Amino acid sequence: MKTISILGSTGSIGKQSLEVAKAHNINVRAIAANSNVKLLEEQAREFHVEYACIYDENYFLDLKARLSDTDIKVLCGMEGLCEIALLNYVDIMLNSVVGMVGLLPTLTAIEHGTTIALANKETLVAGGSLVTKLAKQKKVKILPVDSEHSAIFQCLQGNNRSELNKIILTASGGPFYGKTIDELKNVSIEQALNHPNWSMGNKITIDSATLMNKGLEFIEAKWLFDLEPSQIEIVVHRQSVVHSAVEYKDFSVIAQMGVPDMKIPIQYALLYPNRLSCPTKQLSLTDYGTLTFGKPDYDTFTCLSGCISAMQKGGAYPCIANGANEEAVKNFLNGKISFLKIGELVNGAIEEFSFNELKNYNDVIEADIAAREYVTSKI
Numbered sequence: 001m002k003t004i005s006i007l008g009s010t011g012s013i014g015k016q017s018l019e020v021a022k023a024h025n026i027n028v029r030a031i032a033a034n035s036n037v038k039l040l041e042e043q044a045r046e047f048h049v050e051y052a053c054i055y056d057e058n059y060f061l062d063l064k065a066r067l068s069d070t071d072i073k074v075l076c077g078m079e080g081l082c083e084i085a086l087l088n089y090v091d092i093m094l095n096s097v098v099g100m101v102g103l104l105p106t107l108t109a110i111e112h113g114t115t116i117a118l119a120n121k122e123t124l125v126a127g128g129s130l131v132t133k134l135a136k137q138k139k140v141k142i143l144p145v146d147s148e149h150s151a152i153f154q155c156l157q158g159n160n161r162s163e164l165n166k167i168i169l170t171a172s173g174g175p176f177y178g179k180t181i182d183e184l185k186n187v188s189i190e191q192a193l194n195h196p197n198w199s200m201g202n203k204i205t206i207d208s209a210t211l212m213n214k215g216l217e218f219i220e221a222k223w224l225f226d227l228e229p230s231q232i233e234i235v236v237h238r239q240s241v242v243h244s245a246v247e248y249k250d251f252s253v254i255a256q257m258g259v260p261d262m263k264i265p266i267q268y269a270l271l272y273p274n275r276l277s278c279p280t281k282q283l284s285l286t287d288y289g290t291l292t293f294g295k296p297d298y299d300t301f302t303c304l305s306g307c308i309s310a311m312q313k314g315g316a317y318p319c320i321a322n323g324a325n326e327e328a329v330k331n332f333l334n335g336k337i338s339f340l341k342i343g344e345l346v347n348g349a350i351e352e353f354s355f356n357e358l359k360n361y362n363d364v365i366e367a368d369i370a371a372r373e374y375v376t377s378k379i
Contacts, residue, residue, distance in 0.1 A: 004117075004270060005030035005051075005084050007105055008096035010039045012201050013119045013145065013262060017094055018043060020267045023279045030084040032075075034097070035059055041066040051087070053080035055101065078104060085109035092270060094145070095120045098203050099326055100368050103127045107361065110140045117269040119145035121216045122326075126319040127364045128223035142224065143269040148217055149224055150265030151243035151256035156225075157273075159248065166230075168245040168253070169221060170237040171214040171296060172197050177236060181300050187339035189332070197240040197260045206329045207303075210342050211296060215307025219318045222311060229311050234304070236294045241283065259283050302343035306350055316356040316367040323371030324349035331379055349374045 004021065008014045009031035021028050030051035033040040037059045044052040044067060053075035054063045060076035067074055075083055078101070085093060085108035093109045094117040095102050102120030107127070109116060111134065118124070124131055135142055144150050152167050175194050176184060192209040193202060200208070207213035214234055221232055243265075245255035258264045261280040268275070285291075298305040303325065310317035328342040337345075349371045358364050 001025060001027050002091045002270065003027040003029050003089055004092045004094055005032075005087060005090050006094045006096065007032045007081060007084065007102065008094075008098065008120070009033055009043055010036040011096055011098065012204075013096035013266065014094075016263050017096065017266050017270065018047065019279055020263055020270055021047070024267070024271060024276060026270060029090055030087060032081055032084055032097070034101075037063050037066065044072055045070070051075060051084055053084055055081065055097075081105040082108045085114070086112050087114075090114055092117050092143070094266075094270070095123065096145070098201060100126055100323070100365075103131075103364065104361065106131060107134060110134050110138055110142075113138055113140060115141045115143065117143045117145050117266075119266075121146070121213075121220055122322055124220045124223045125216050125322045126368060127358065127361070128219065128318070129358060130361065130364065132223050132226075143272055144220075144224055145262075145265050145269050146217060146220070147240075147260075147262060147265045148244040149220060150268055152221065152225060152246055154256045154268065155244070155246040155254045159246075159254075163249050164225075164231075165247045165249045165251070166233055167221060167225065167227065168233050168235055168247065168255075169214065169217060170235050170240075170242055170244050170293075171211065172208065172240045173236040173238055173294075173296075174209040174211060174213075176209055177238065178297075179300070181340065184300070184340055185338070189335065192332075192339055196238075202333060203326075203329055206332060206342075207325070210303040210339070211301035212303035212307065212325050212329075212342070212346070214296070215304045216322065218304075218307055219311050229308065234296050236296050237292065238294075239288055239291050241285075241288060241291055257283060257285075303346050306343065306347040309347075310350050313350070313355065316353070316358050316363070317350055319358060319364055319367040320349050320353055320371040321346055323368035324375050327372040327375040331375070336379055345375045345378060348378065 010033040028047040032053035035056040096119035240260040310321040
């Protein structure tokens, strides 16, 4: 029986991961959440965990009181996340927290030698060079949970990595595919949160609407699969059935398909390399009839073009793009800026700063803070 820990257990990915764990009798040793203390308590009891961490320290005493009749060790803050990352007898730590919070626990777990199932984009976007270098040194596997990167990972199985020509990263296009800049000027929060295919948390849903999500995945793919930016093609595929594909040097293309359900890539990571029945629907291609593919609109969706530019520039620029986006999305969801302002702020931050290398974790944090301060100064 495998034993796992889950950071972000009360979020969309975390809840689905627990469904997979329940379906396959996976032992859950530790869970962590940001502030949803009620659900965290319920999960801790249902899965008989040994450790429960609440990141927001304001809820620590509440969680401690709720679990006082158990032997569960209650933790809080970044210190608590890192304590979970250092646990022995854990086969996989699944990191599905939102934002930069996920970087330090990932580095800590890798240093400890624990396999990572990664659903936290910011870990590789902001600190990709640090993470991949350390993982190589420690010989630690990073198993992608994002549906697109999982698809690429699956398409690489049993093939010679040196024979890869390029990857084809598919994008749903979000709720505003085909819209013009004028049509996006007065987009509401509710409209931006209305994704046509996927059920996700608020932040990632907004990122999907701006196509920032695909920009972040572009950067992630570079680090996960050791690619040049020129080896990554983005294709809009509205049905979210082809999750991504790999082209080899003979121009054969291998794609991974399935219904748009995150439990499939989650399960592949948690049970890797085994494949067992998944608690989801089977794919019926005849139900879809037609699958379509198109090019992204880089001029309208400037978050996407900004991320590609940041990746090409290198150094701290991907981290800056990410930090600026996190801060901008937070302000959009709070009704302080318009939808189109998100892309303006991301690209403005990329242009604002001079080139800097990221040599350590503190460099990443400094770049992230500078990007956020830039955004705040422009609102």
